[in-house]
Amino acid sequence: MTVEEFEEFYAQAVARLTGQLYVMTGDLQEAQDVVQEAFVKGWIRRRQLERDGHPEAWIRKAAWRLAVSRWRFRRRSADAWHRGSGTPEHVEPPDPGHVVLVEALRELPAQQRRTLTLYYLCDLTVEQIAGETGLSTSTIKTHLVRGRAALAHRLEDPRMEEAPDV
Template sequence: MTEDFDSFYSATARRVLLHVYAVCGDLGDAQDITQEAYARAWQRWSKVSAYDDPEQWVRTVAWRLAANRWRGFRRWMSARSRLGRPDVVASPSPDRVAVLAALQELPDAQRRTVVAHYLLDMSVDEIAASTGTPAGTVKARLSRARTALATLLDDSPEVPDVAVRS
């Protein structure tokens, strides 16, 4: 059965792909649709192989899959048009960019802890319970993260250490 399907696939896949590509106009979509059509043929191979033209069955399935994608796209476009133009979103503030960049500098465990505590408003005990980490470790991570963030986000100008004479 496997060899029979393999030879069928080898003999017909290129033609089916070209057919689907002509229908939908996008090679990536055509490859996905063709793959799905052959997967469905494989699932029903004992029945499909008995048809007069199994390739026609695969092309029909592929056509229907392409049509369903097109219908889904049309529904999406229709819904988008009913919603109107999307609101213009302002670019992130320099402070937000700086905070995100500083968070990326933290070790993963500290970053996850800080985000859970400050952005998700989770208590130390909630973080400990959700991560399976002792509360003392959560507190230590928060402390280390705050210290690191203070250094990373310090924008005060460097003042040289100069002795003052009077």
């Protein structure tokens, strides 16, 4: 992958990947950080990305692993968890529906949240999700069914329980 090809790939994929990781992690700043870091790793391995043929999946998987690694580090180090850059002077309040959805997603187990994101936002098939996560297709289907049911309950929307079978 040439420099120009990588720059074009970055321009086309960064916003989409950041959005996907935001849903997976529930933290926009964290999503931005891990996606950027994953792209740096991808830059170093851009020839491998070209050979593999699925650079976006590689970046998404690397970003997810970075997020998980960061969570583990924060558990071990209270100092790392407490550091921050301060709050902005004025921030517009988020849309109430967005807040409810993000809170409902945060209550799901991380693997269910990741599976729902890969299926609904990334538009991956059950088989593709299994390949990316290393889980069996039956486990992916279970995560999807349970995740949809949990969200429907948390969001009190009976239509979500009627989602099409996977």
